Amino acid sequence: MNKYSDSYDDEDDQPQKKSGGSFIINFLLKLSILGLGLALCGVLLAAMALSLAWPNLPELTAMTDYRxxxxxxxxxxDKVMIGEFGEERRNVLHFAEIPDVMKAAVLSAEDxxxxxxxxxxxxxxLRAGLTNLMSMQKTQGASTITMQVARNFYLSSEKTYSRKFYELLLTxxxxxxxxxxxxxxxxLNQIYLGNRAYGFAAASRAYLGKxxxxxxPAEAALLAGIPxxxxxxxxxxxxxxxxxxxxYVLGRMHNLGYLTDTEYKTALDQPIVVKSAEGTPAGGYAVHAEYIAELARQLMVSSYPDNVYSRGxxxxxxxxxxxxxxxxxxxxEGVIDYTRRAPYPGPEDTVEVPPGIENNPAKFDEFLDGVLEKHPDRTDMLTGVVLSAKPEEVRVARSSSDIVSIKDKKALGIIQRAxxxxxxxxxxxxxxxxxxxxKTVDGFEILNPPTVQAAFIAMTPQDGAIRAMVGGFDFYHGNFNRVTQAWRQPGSSFKPFIYSASIEKGLTPMTLISDQPFELSAAQTGSKPWSPKNYGNQYEDMLTMxxxxxxxxxxxxxxxxxxxxxxxxxxxxxRFGFDKSRHPAYLPMAxxxxxxxxxxxxxxxxxxxxGxxxxxxxxxxxxxxxxxxxLMQAKPVIAGDSANRTVDGRTIYIIDDLLRNNATVGTAAKARQILKRNDISGKTGTTNESFDAWFAGYMPQLVGIAWMGFDKPKSLGSGETGGGAALPIWAGYMMSALKNYPEVPRAPAPDGVIAEGGNLYLREFPPGQTVTRVGLDGPQGQIGVPMPPVSGQDSLGDFLNNLGSSNSPYRAGQ
Structure with missing residues (x-):
């Protein structure tokens, strides 16, 4: 054997050795033949699979008839969305309705x-495969938009070869x-984008509130990055x-020519503001109408119980x-103002802040995250941790990069005692x-989340259409609707109804009545003495009604x-709609x-x-x-239909005159001063010890009621009245709402009303022929009839006891 020979003579003992080049060529040739064979087999198998699978593919009606x-x-x-309820939130738009910037952002991000x-x-x-091979992990995918549509409409998310095969066929x-x-x-209409939002229109409302x-472009890129x-x-x-x-998406939009250099820089500089209302079905509504949306939802569930959340x-x-x-x-603002007036009760909690942790942003943020998790933000009330507190400055941290300095004297005055x-x-x-x-117009102030509550309702008196309703300070921390569910004492806001009853009994606005204090004995009440008081313990001799x-x-x-x-x-x-059972026939009803x-x-x-x-x-x-x-159209009762008259229009005209006078020189005068209108009527209301503060005001086109109090009744404070606590809420609303309503001149007095000396009288009770004086001894100089024990309960005294009274339960009365 030649030692340099490239082959062996004895083929049985050793394999014949061939040249390296020819070996590689032969190997590649065989590999190619094998690959071709496998490919042909694959094609045949794919054809067979396709012939079996294609007829079983679903029809595309779910897409072509998208429901x-x-x-x-x-x-x-006025067609502004205020609520959305259901497992999925969608807002289907036609292609032309979707802005081009949104299309460009999606194409740049996905395909x-x-x-x-x-x-x-x-x-x-190929690009994704090479990238993943080089990184030895799956860092890029290659799903196109069409493949995602196929997957989302028809297929599960399981990662199997059969599902992937059907996905390709559907594509x-x-x-x-x-x-x-x-x-x-x-x-763009059906892709899932988190928080139960399907489609970019729903996501825009959920995350951006628009x-x-x-x-x-900046916001479109944010949304396009979510899928x-x-x-x-x-x-x-x-x-x-x-x-x-x-x-990243903005960079892609710029590189692909969807954004110019200037547009790209502007988009990068635009801060992203997430307007998501905590707990709302869709989040980020332009109008805060949570109590209305919830009430409407309840009404719809009772009217359409079947599939109410999915039938559109x-x-x-x-x-x-x-x-x-x-x-x-x-x-x-009314509740916040009250909270500012009330004594600051101190911080919500106190935590140990490690010394010098502010110098380590990562650890500081981790620490603050823990505090905020335990004490989350409330609506418009942001949680922070005090870093230092001095009479001239308080520094509060929300994050390592968000530290608020409070130096304003007015803001510091709120927390002065602390x-x-x-x-x-x-x-x-x-x-x-x-x-x-x-947050205020001047910066920040420190306030505890309010514990006091308030409610407001406005409606058109001609048909009862509710124009505004707010059932409490914060829907997301207790959705109890105080407008419809809270039964409270109306205080002096109830007096006009008693006056109305008296007009029909023969009293007039000029009837003189004693304002002197009195006491009913235990014998008269049947239980215990009762000594009612005026607000502020101020009394006069005689007053006209x-x-x-x-x-x-x-x-x-x-x-x-x-x-x-x-x-x-x-x-x-x-006659006014009050429940008889909730107004027992005792003197405190006045x-x-x-x-x-x-x-x-x-x-x-x-x-x-x-009227x-x-x-x-x-x-x-x-x-x-x-x-x-x-499916349903309201048919409200309309004022003016004689079948709906409940009170004599003449009586109403006289009471309205008294309530207009009250809004001019009485406890409601601030309402007219603020709104600078002459067609306003109203009455304040403050219950015993200021447990409830009310203002009821109206003009011919609009009625509004404002209330403030604690859910568990307690005093608002000795100086709090309906005029100071509730009236500003009413006036704040009316300043906006009445821009749509021009001032209405007073209508002429109806037939049967006599006008004399600036006062009004019913024709059957003309001046000089009515009760003109109710003194200490009763009307017309007669001795007043003592109050006997009353029926319905054991006695007036028992009624007072049931209301938690002790000695003089009904004092406040503005």
């Missing part, structure tokens, strides 16, 4: 060659059946990661969006105090009720000792505003199905 599960939607009268490929982007597949079928624009329209047509990982890249779950993804019903309420927002803002080193430990502000920040109502005198109201009879008054007030809801009081005052007609409040104007077909 998603559309939720229940609630709108204002920039969408209009070039046939459903599968082979170049993208080909979709591309063969629909245009590119149709496919992209489907994707219509999709109004998004900027990659909806649970991780949505700005509510993780805003920092969402912004990182957004900047549209509910159009009677509220006006702009005015509703004004009511919300006014109520919250900055005193000698303050009690639980009231003192110091390093580690957990506080809440409230006109002046007594303007000054809200309790002694006069009680004497009026004693004269006309509590049983008569109890029956009479039912001071508003019964129970009403704000909605009921608004309905009752509507009788004064519309004597009982109307029924209503909230839902109409309901349509998903195709716009009207």
């Amino acid at each position: 998603p599960r559309v939720p229940l939607r609630i709108y204002s009268a 920039d060659r969408f209009y070039q490929h046939g459903g599968i982007d082979w170049a993208g597949v 080909f079928k979709i591309e063969a059946s629909l245009t590119k624009d149709q496919i992209l329209e489907l994707y 219509n999709l047509a109004d998004v900027t 990659k990982a909806p649970s991780r890249f949505n700005p509510i779950a993780n805003k920092p990661r969402a912004v990182i993804r957004q900047r 019903l549209n509910v159009y309420t009677t509220i006006v969006a702009k005015d509703q927002e004004a009511a919300y803002e006014s109520l919250r 900055l005193n080193p000698r303050a009690a430990a639980d009231q003192r502000l110091q390093r580690g105090s957990v506080v809440h920040l409230h 006109r002046d007594a109502l303007a000054k809200s005198k309790n002694m006069v109201s009680i004497r009026i009720l004693q004269l006309i009879g509590p049983q008569y008054a109890q029956e009479y007030v039912t 001071l508003g000792a019964g129970e009403v809801t704000p909605l009921q009081l608004a309905s009752a005052y509507s009788v004064f505003a519309n 004597g007609y009982r109307i029924t409040p209503y909230l839902i104007d109409r309901v349509t199905d998903a195709n716009g077909q009207v």
Whole structure:
């Protein structure tokens, strides 16, 4: 054997060795043949599979006749969405309605060659494969928009070869059946984007609080970044990661020519503001109408119990969006103002802040995250931790990069006693105090989340349409609707109904009545003595009914009720819609000792505003199905129909004159001073020890009721009255709402009303022929009849006891 030979003679002992080049060529040739054979087999198998699978592919009717599960939607009268309820939230738009910037952002983020490929982007597949091979992990995918549409419409998310195979087949079928624009329209409308939002229109409302047509390039890029990982890249779950993804999408839009250099820089500089209302079905509504949306939802569930959340019903309420927002803002400001006036109770909690942790941003943010998790933000009330507290400055941290310095003297005045080193430990502000920040026009102030509550309702007295409703300070921390559910004592706001009853019994605005204090003995009450008081313990000798109502005198109201009879008054007030059982026939009824809801009081005052007609409040104007077909249309009772008259129009005219006088020189005068109108009528109301503060005011076109108090009744404070606490809420709303209503001149007095000396009289009770004086000894100089024990309960005294009274339960009365 030649030692340099390349082969062996004995083939049985050793394999013949060939040259390296020929070996490689032969190997590649055989490999190619094998690959070709496998490919042919694959093609044959694929053809067989295709012939079996293609006929079983679903029809595309779910796409061509796209009818998603559309939720229940609630709108204002001017078609602003205020609520959405259902497992899925969608808002299907036609292709032309979707802004180009949104389309560009999606194409840049998900499939920039969408209009070039046939459903599968082979170049993208190769690029993703090489990238993943080099990184030894799956860092890129190659799903096109068409593939995602196929997956989302028909397939589960399980990762199996059979599912992937069907996805490819469906992709080909979709591309063969629909245009590119149709496919992209489907994707933009049905892709899941986190927080139960399906489609970019729903996501725009959920995360940005705006219509999709109004998004900027920066906002479009933010939304377009979500499909990659909806649970991780949505700005509510993780805003920092969402912004990182957004900047990547903006870069792609810039590189692909969708954004100029200037547009790109502007988009990068635009801060992202997430307007997601905590707990709302869709989040980020432009109008705060949570109580209305919830009430409408309840009404719809009772009316349409089957599939109410998925059949696409549209509910159009009677509220006006702009005015509703004004009511919300006014109520919250009224509650905040009261909270500013009340003594600051001290921080919510105190935590140990490690020394020097501010110098380590990562650890500091981790520490603050823990505090905020335990003490989350409230609506417009942001949680922070005090870093330092001095009489001239308080520094509060929300994050390592968000530290608020409070130096404003007015803001510091609110917490002045908490900055005193000698303050009690639980009231003192110091390093580690957990506080809440409230934004003002001048900066921030420290306020605890309010514990006091308020409610507001406005309606049109002609038909009862509710124009605005706010059931409390914060819907998301207890959705109890105080407008419809809270039964409270109306206080002096109830007096006009007693006066109305007295007019029909023969008293007049000029009747003089004693304002002197008195006491009913235990023998007269049947239980214990009762000594009612005027507000501020101020008394006068004799007052006309006109002046007594303007000054809200309790002694006069009680004497009026004693004269006309509590049983008569109890029956009479039912004409205004009050529940007889909630207004027992006892003298304290004259001071508003019964129970009403704000909605009921608004309905009752509507009788004064519309001339004597009982109307029924209503909230839902109409309901349509998903195709716009009207399913229900409200048919409200209209004032002016004689069948609906409940009180003599002449009596109403006289009472309205008294209430206009009250808004001019009486306890409600501030209302006219603020609004600078002459067609305003109103009455304040303050119950015993200021447990409840009311203002009931109206003009011919609109009635409004404002209330403030604690859910668990306790005093608002000795100086708090309906005029100071509730009237500003009412006036704040009316300043906005009345811009749409010109001032209405007073109508002429109806037939049967006599005008003399600036006062009004019923024809059957003319001046000089009526009760003109009710003194200490009763009307017309007669001795007043002592109050005997009354029926219905054991005695008046027992009634007082049941209301928790001790000695003099009904004093306040403004």
